[in-house]
Amino acid sequence: MQQNGKIGVTTENIFPIIKKFLYSDHEIFLRELVSNAVDATQKLKTYASLGEFKGELGELSVTVKIDKDNGTLTISDKGIGMTSEEIDKYINQIAFSSANEFLDKYKKDANSIIGHFGLGFYSSFMVSKKVEIVTKSFKEGTDAVKWSCDGSPEYTIETVEKADRGTDIILYIDDENKNFLEKGEIDKLLKKYCRFLPVPIVFGKKTEWKDGKSVETDEDNVINDTNPLWTLKPADLKDEDYKKFYQDLYPFSDEPMFWIHLNVDYPFKLTGILYFPQIKSNVDMNRNKIQLYSNQVFVTDSVEGIVPEFLTLMHGVLDSPDIPLNVSRSYLQSDQNVKKISNHITKKVADRLEEIFKNDRTQYEEKWNSLKLFIEYGMLTDDKFYDRAQKFCLLKNVNSKAFTFEEYKTLILSNQTDKDGNIIYLYANNKDEQYSYIRTAEDKGYDVILFDGQLDVHMAGMLEQKFEKSRFVRVDADTIDNLIPKEDSKEVTLTDRQKEELKEAFISQIPTIDKTEFIVDYKALDEKAQPIQITQNEFMRRMKEMSAMQTGMGFYGEMPNSYNLVLNVEHPLIKNIMREVDGKEKEAVDAYAAENSNIRQLIDLALLSNGMLKGEALNDFVKRNMENI
Numbered sequence: 001m002q003q004n005g006k007i008g009v010t011t012e013n014i015f016p017i018i019k020k021f022l023y024s025d026h027e028i029f030l031r032e033l034v035s036n037a038v039d040a041t042q043k044l045k046t047y048a049s050l051g052e053f054k055g056e057l058g059e060l061s062v063t064v065k066i067d068k069d070n071g072t073l074t075i076s077d078k079g080i081g082m083t084s085e086e087i088d089k090y091i092n093q094i095a096f097s098s099a100n101e102f103l104d105k106y107k108k109d110a111n112s113i114i115g116h117f118g119l120g121f122y123s124s125f126m127v128s129k130k131v132e133i134v135t136k137s138f139k140e141g142t143d144a145v146k147w148s149c150d151g152s153p154e155y156t157i158e159t160v161e162k163a164d165r166g167t168d169i170i171l172y173i174d175d176e177n178k179n180f181l182e183k184g185e186i187d188k189l190l191k192k193y194c195r196f197l198p199v200p201i202v203f204g205k206k207t208e209w210k211d212g213k214s215v216e217t218d219e220d221n222v223i224n225d226t227n228p229l230w231t232l233k234p235a236d237l238k239d240e241d242y243k244k245f246y247q248d249l250y251p252f253s254d255e256p257m258f259w260i261h262l263n264v265d266y267p268f269k270l271t272g273i274l275y276f277p278q279i280k281s282n283v284d285m286n287r288n289k290i291q292l293y294s295n296q297v298f299v300t301d302s303v304e305g306i307v308p309e310f311l312t313l314m315h316g317v318l319d320s321p322d323i324p325l326n327v328s329r330s331y332l333q334s335d336q337n338v339k340k341i342s343n344h345i346t347k348k349v350a351d352r353l354e355e356i357f358k359n360d361r362t363q364y365e366e367k368w369n370s371l372k373l374f375i376e377y378g379m380l381t382d383d384k385f386y387d388r389a390q391k392f393c394l395l396k397n398v399n400s401k402a403f404t405f406e407e408y409k410t411l412i413l414s415n416q417t418d419k420d421g422n423i424i425y426l427y428a429n430n431k432d433e434q435y436s437y438i439r440t441a442e443d444k445g446y447d448v449i450l451f452d453g454q455l456d457v458h459m460a461g462m463l464e465q466k467f468e469k470s471r472f473v474r475v476d477a478d479t480i481d482n483l484i485p486k487e488d489s490k491e492v493t494l495t496d497r498q499k500e501e502l503k504e505a506f507i508s509q510i511p512t513i514d515k516t517e518f519i520v521d522y523k524a525l526d527e528k529a530q531p532i533q534i535t536q537n538e539f540m541r542r543m544k545e546m547s548a549m550q551t552g553m554g555f556y557g558e559m560p561n562s563y564n565l566v567l568n569v570e571h572p573l574i575k576n577i578m579r580e581v582d583g584k585e586k587e588a589v590d591a592y593a594a595e596n597s598n599i600r601q602l603i604d605l606a607l608l609s610n611g612m613l614k615g616e617a618l619n620d621f622v623k624r625n626m627e628n629i
């Protein structure tokens with residue numbers, strides 16, 4: 001038999017389009033062809049199990065071979081093969097009818113539809129000047145056939161001799177793609193795309209070191225693991241298996257903290273294992289670690305759009321034939337299956353975290369530092385996750401005690417509610433720098449949260465919105481009585497003139513600190529309270545912190561750090577200074593202040609307890625105090 005034909009396609013231009021638009025990465029032709037070979041093999045196994053194929057299955061591996069002399073790359077399988085009718089149906093007609101459809105639609109939105117067309121086999125033309133299919137069907141009494149096409153719509157098909165059942169796809173690699181004839185290149189691609197395919201993929205022979213050089217052995221070089229861990233039953237697996245698989249995927253990584261084995265059949269198919277890595281710092285926030293597979297064929301390692309943003313911090317594999325391949329990210333996000341999958345994963349992750357929290361709180365608290373960033377990230381970006389995670393998100397105080405939101409509220413409710421009924425959450429972001437403020441708060445019986453993580457400023461902002469009648473205030477944002485005002489504060493009864501004089505006395509003695517300004521404030525506190533304190537307004541400070549983290553808030557970022565110098569006008573020392581400067585002109589106040597060692601001493605002590613006394617000013621302070629001993 002010898003038949004010449006013209007493929008049923010109205011346009012002559014399909015091949016240039018395939019070359020140009022079909023896939024951005026040429027290399028994926030190999031994935032497509034090897035997966036076809038695997039599919040054909042799997043189908044044969046199915047027929048055998050159904051009794052529709054009664055012959056010998058034999059050894060069923062797929063072989064990839066390079067022939068440099070002839071410039072060919074051949075993918076061979078021992079699967080179902082094709083009869084000449086089937087070639088006509090599956091290769092000549094089906095593919096091209098969808099190509100027609102493709103051409104119709106591609107004008108509008110090429111990316112969004114590419115993945116919907118079974119053009120897998122035709123991707124071979126991206127790298128070949130000619131492609132041959134030599135195939136023999138498993139069906140008894142059929143002839144082997146050879147189909148050949150040089151990238152024009154014309155093909156030939158003829159009967160040939162072929163001993164074994166199955167298909168050889170022979171690619172005559174074109175001049176621009178000679179790299180696909182290199183052993184190293186094909187080896188790399190097979191390991192990338194075919195590492196977990198369910199049928200053994202053989203590429204050459206295993207090598208070993210002999211007499212100082214690598215020599216080929218007789219043993220087939222199988223490049224894949226046909227039963228990767230995620231395809232096995234969780235009940236049959238031990239922790240060690242999961243840990244080992246993690247090491248296989250990410251050699252030299254720290255042990256994962258824990259993992260989730262996903263296994264859904266309905267309404268979509270999804271299997272996989274997701275690992276929580278140990279996160280030590282933001283340097284570790286390594287994205288693109290989750291690998292996406294479709295029936296064990298590697299698709300991509302960039303899962304944005306499929307997995308919620310915060311979950312891209314996780315590692316592992318996802319396998320779902322229901323995720324459309326080769327489509328644009330924007331298309332993916334609107335795909336209903338992808339949405340369902342994404343929600344399912346979020347739910348499973350929340351379930352797992354809650355389970356560990358409930359079953360082993362000690363372990364959970366130990367791992368909190370690694371989990372924190374991840375959970376906070378999720379809560380900040382995903383409302384559904386917030387709702388779940390509010391049960392197991394922890395607040396740690398400066399003494400390293402951890403509380404759930406509920407527990408913490410119970411802890412502080414009675415003592416940290418202000419006169420207007422607001423619950424005040426006090427926090428510190430640096431235990432050492434804010435030490436004296438923390439102590440003052442603790443002396444009052446208050447509890448102080450440690451918020452020293454990257455996302456904690458954002459968390460404070462969000463929790464304020466979510467919690468009812470609650471505010472988050474940093475311990476150094478105000479004097480202790482004003483942090484949680486319990487009763488209306490005593491009024492300050494100074495005249496404007498008195499305020500002016502007092503301000504001059506202190507401002508004239510404050511050392512200059514780069515990008516820092518002080519605003520004098522007056523408070524009628526208890527006479528035993530501290531005479532002078534430095535505080536920083538919560539709102540202004542948060543604005544500056546936010547602007548440091550993101551662009552577009554430059555205005556706040558440019559502003560100097562503004563601190564309040566709070567004078568306790570009820571304190572005897574301050575009262576005394578007030579009397580001394582009463583009625584004096586500016587110059588006279590300055591002269592008095594320069595001579596009065598108390599003023600400078602009070603300022604320095606306040607700066608010191610705020611970690612702001614540095615350099616020359618600190619040196620002066622030490623010297624002055626040494627002299628007084």
Ligand code: ADP
Pocket residue numbers: 032036037040077079080081082090091095117118119120121122167
């Ligand atoms: P898809 O695999 O998405 O259906 P392809 O263009 O890759 O699209 O293949 C078209 C059809 O050709 C397949 O559905 C299959 O019936 C047939 N085919 C391709 N490769 C082989 C093979 N190695 N053995 C048997 N049949 C094959």
